[in-house]
Amino acid sequence: MIFDADRTADLAHRGAGNALVLDGLAALPEFGIRQFKMIGNLTVQSNSAAQNVIVVRSLHDADLDLTCGGGSASYAGLRLEFGVVSRIRYSCSSNTLDSSGHPCWSGGVAPQYGLYATKLGSPVLDGGGNPILTQNSYCTLRPVIEDVPYGIWLDRCLGMQIREGTVEGCGTTGLTIDGGSSKIIVVGTDFEANRGQDVHCIGSDNNFVGIACGKVFTFGTNGPSAASRNRIIGGQCNSIVFTATTAYNVAETTFNITGAGNLTDSGTYNRTKGCFDAGNAAYYSRPRFGPTVSGSPFSFQNTNGDNMQVSVSGGTVSAIDIQTPVGGFFPSGATSGVFQLAPKDIIRITYSAAPTVNVWGV
Incomplete structure (x- = not known):
């Protein structure tokens, strides 16, 4: 050529x-x-x-x-x-x-x-x-x-x-x-x-x-x-x-x-x-949303790749436990408050009257 x-x-x-x-x-x-x-x-x-x-x-x-x-x-x-x-x-x-x-x-x-x-x-x-x-x-x-x-x-x-x-x-x-x-x-x-x-x-x-x-x-x-x-x-x-x-x-x-x-x-x-x-x-942070709380104990898992904040307020709550990907549930020692979940973490809420739960990005 x-x-x-x-x-x-x-x-x-x-x-x-x-x-x-x-x-x-x-x-x-x-x-x-x-x-x-x-x-x-x-x-x-x-x-x-x-x-x-x-x-x-x-x-x-x-x-x-x-x-x-x-x-x-x-x-x-x-x-x-x-x-x-x-x-x-x-x-x-x-x-x-x-x-x-x-x-x-x-x-x-x-x-x-x-x-x-x-x-x-x-x-x-x-x-x-x-x-x-x-x-x-x-x-x-x-x-x-x-x-x-x-x-x-x-x-x-x-x-x-x-x-x-x-x-x-x-x-x-x-x-x-x-x-x-x-x-x-x-x-x-x-x-x-x-x-x-x-x-x-x-x-x-x-x-x-x-x-x-x-x-x-x-x-x-x-x-x-x-x-x-x-x-x-x-x-x-x-x-x-x-x-x-x-x-x-x-x-x-x-x-x-x-x-x-x-x-x-x-x-x-x-x-x-x-x-x-x-x-x-x-x-950017992930927008706030409120999951539907149904059945005690109620569990919510962070399925995002970012850390998320979870607030629990009101209702009648007897225990809030957290589970990480490498271990079982451990007690938080609280019945209300704001909790941070890393990816794949699970929060479990035991209650007799349903609380209000909100989730948002950190």
Whole structure:
């Protein structure tokens, strides 16, 4: 491949199928992965009747600089399969011009996915004939993706990094991390003006550091998969949503940046104590609520990831006992008052006339 003096090259595809395939498995089948060092930017234009614009498959320790110049509304601008410890700078944007000054959708239309990363469709065998893992792992992506339905979709990926850049203006979701993906790190990326969700994370043990979300960050659920042990650190979001069955996620960020955002937690043991509510200029604490006291003894467990205060007043109470996750119930020695429960702690109230109980975040 020959690049211009400014280290750019353009390819146009007018047929069916995938426009360009970089396949290390085809080049070196006995090993299955291959280095590929790109010294300039390659722009590929496809057409609306074709499939994926660019397919990168079975590459190891590669350096790529790619631009999608339009393609099919049913396929990806870049489909990444079995990329390992590679570095990819990638643009898929209606605002980008190719080296001839043409807008990047001049070939076809906006693809369905800006970037879709997934496993190989067929197994790869090692020298002993045993199948090896073929998920994308520990690659670094530097994206500029705008105005496609889905920005980045990570399917069963491991340890990928998304650094800087932007994923914005997407019709549905900026970044989707599915339930089979883990240890993804996203640093300093701008997610804004996406018309559905900025980030939808269903995977586990992923970290988001200093990102900017202008709309909604969702810790989500899909069938048996639910987001767990993920962290948002720094940066800002407008709304943060923990859906049902999500657990042990941590948010330590600024939210409600428009004054109309919110934080909603329908999961268990999610931690939000470090969040700053910009719209109300206050650190967030979980709102007060009063559980229905029914049946003596009445027990209440803290199923949040933050410490909670429990007040017990009125009624006729004979004993209030506390249980921690590592021991049985122990007597508080009081029949009323305010008690602090750590996550998973249980307060048990024995009474003959029901007291009033209120719970709020610390």
